Amino acid sequence: MNPIKISFFSTQPYDKVFFEKYNAEYKFELDFFETQLNHHTVELIQDSPVVCVFVNDVLDAGVIAALANKGVLIIALRCAGFNNVDLDAAKKAGIRVCRVPSYSPEAVAEHAMAMILTLNRKTHKAYNRVREQNFSLNGLLGFDLHGKTIGVIGTGNIGKAFAKIVLGFGCKVLAFDIAKDEELEKIGVQYEPLDTIFKLADILSLHCPLTEKTKHIINATSLSIMKKNVMIINTSRGALINTPDVIDALKDAKIGYLGIDVYEQEEKLFFKDLSEDIIQDDDIQRLMSFPNVLVTAHQAFFTNEALTQIALTTLQNVTDLLEGNEFANKAGLLS
Structure with missing residues (x-):
């Protein structure tokens, strides 16, 4: 046979x-x-x-x-x-x-934390500077994660692993999900309405699935109630973010930091070597032009x-x- x-x-x-x-x-x-x-x-x-x-x-x-x-x-x-x-x-x-x-939900959760630390402490920029014998610290100022409020949208396996990581950094963790996780509540995670998290979070990390209700959950309306200089991390699905709205918020300095491992139009880009090509996607080109944006190519699971x-x-x-x-x-x- x-x-x-x-x-x-x-x-x-x-x-x-x-x-x-x-x-x-x-x-x-x-x-x-x-x-x-x-x-x-x-x-x-x-x-x-x-x-x-x-x-x-x-x-x-x-x-x-x-x-x-x-x-x-x-x-x-x-x-x-x-x-x-x-x-x-x-x-x-x-x-x-x-x-x-x-x-391995830890793989994605740890990558989300890596993006936070990289954007905050600018280790990618420091690495390149030192290789060019530039030992200046100007422009590399970060902030303490300890004591910051982290909003976790979606507390399934990955969101739960991420929440435990940021609790270890001494952060206050607010979460939103259609079903509360009792274990997370016992260790200090507070479940709040979505708008409350948008208003209070210093850092937002997206870990929810893509559905009709969650598509473009990050948009001009939700961005309008967020803190100025908010950090947004997306290691879930690209279409959770309305890219043109996020670009506008980056230009207005509403978003202070953006880390994305996924992108709404990624099927035309990710998992390919396009180093010799002219990329026609103006949105991804605009995103990559911002000094406070970090893009990885669907690497979190890897x-x-x-x-x-x-x-x-x-x-x-x-x-x-x-x-x-x-x-x-x-x-x-x-x-």
Whole structure:
């Protein structure tokens, strides 16, 4: 019997390393494509009942219909977010959808803290200065994190890990979520209405999923009630931020610091080497022109531990669905 094929899209060299390493036990046939899955590339799939996709692959109703025609039975997301998948269309087509809901929340939480510390203490600028024999401290002034008010929007696995980190820095932590976490409350996190957090936070860190209610949660209206010089960190989903509104707030010095690991139009940019290209996205070019903006290219998840968990969970999800076993990863089953 031939091994079952899994077709991977949007793959990078590190995807192949980790999936090939842990597939030794599962023995699937792995077919890797660097290209994004979309209407044009769906024809690359041949005799593969499983496709494995990432955050910027396109799985709308049209693509899912094409997958069904090719006999695809499973869409395996190797990420937590699933806003790029039309789940209703998948259900109607009889295609099961699974994801990796938790794969080292500490990886993303720690990256959010790294962005805060970098923006505050300007270590990236200090590094470059010293390499040029410039030992001046002018322009590198930061502030104590201790005692500052941190707003955490979303206290799922990642938001919870982040809240614990900033508590360790001696910060006051205010949180918003549709469901309160009793453990966080016991260790000092205060749940407040969203507008209250916008008004009181010195630093806002976004850890909520992208939904119709959270899209552009950072916009001209919410920015108008924030403190002047607020720091905003987004390691969740790019569309939580209305980019033109944020650019205006940066120009007006309403936002003092911005750190983004995600971007609303990132599918055209991230995970690619565009160093020899002319980037046509004026918004990202404008953002990168500000000295108080730090952009990383969807790097927050990128640790050895996280990639190990992503590979193991994805392969086990596919195995459970194909074999009709009790699906152990309940939070990972979407359709």
